Amino acid sequence: MSSQNIPDEEQEEPKIIVEDKRFNRDEIFSETLVSTEEEKTLEEKPSTEPSKVSEEKTASAEEVKKPTEEEEANEPKLVSVFSLGVDGYLKQSLGVLLNFAYVYLGLIANPETGILTPDISKAKLSIDTIDFIMEKLKSSFTKQEQAELTRLIRDLKVNFLNKVSASVNTVVENKKAGG
Numbered sequence: 218m219s220s221q222n223i224p225d226e227e228q229e230e231p232k233i234i235v236e237d238k239r240f241n242r243d244e245i246f247s248e249t250l251v252s253t254e255e256e257k258t259l260e261e262k263p264s265t266e267p268s269k270v271s272e273e274k275t276a277s278a279e280e281v282k283k284p285t286e287e288e289e290a291n292e293p294k295l296v297s298v299f300s301l302g303v304d305g306y307l308k309q310s311l312g313v314l315l316n317f318a319y320v321y322l323g324l325i326a327n328p329e330t331g332i333l334t335p336d337i338s339k340a341k342l343s344i345d346t347i348d349f350i351m352e353k354l355k356s357s358f359t360k361q362e363q364a365e366l367t368r369l370i371r372d373l374k375v376n377f378l379n380k381v382s383a384s385v386n387t388v389v390e391n392k393k394a395g396g
Contacts, residue, residue, distance in 0.1 A: 304357045307350050318343035318373050344373050
């Protein structure tokens with residue numbers, strides 16, 4: 218039997234490049250915010266005129282260096298996660314978890330869809346996580362922050378109990394009507 222000779226080019230395995238597009242690693246770890254539109258504009262420009270490109274880079278850099286005080290106050294600042302530290306990061310996470318708890322209790326509409334999406338198990342997870350983080354960070358809160366967060370978590374727990382008891386009452390009433 219004769220074996221078929223396959224050229225070397227066809228035998229090579231294709232090279233696969235995996236790029237994680239969920240986040241931009243450079244933005245997360247940098248301390249300055251660079252507009253991606255500016256980067257794309259600079260990348261698209263032909264390199265045949267280096268003097269014009271460098272002048273444009275200098276001009277745009279000067280414009281960035283001279284914002285008014287009002288612009289500086291309104292401009293978002295990118296802060297490295299590591300500069301916050303664990304305490305700061307967890308404190309910021311409390312706000313997100315509070316919003317999740319309100320959404321999953323059905324107290325506010327889901328900001329993404331605009332509709333109520335109650336889910337008691339996810340609400341409980343959010344509330345328990347907030348409670349855990351608050352307990353761990355108790356010493357790093359001011360008295361005012363501690364009082365406000367305690368009030369918020371108490372309100373969430375009361376709302377949770379109201380939702381659970383309402384759903385239990387509904388189930389009991391349905392069983393009585395059907396049986």
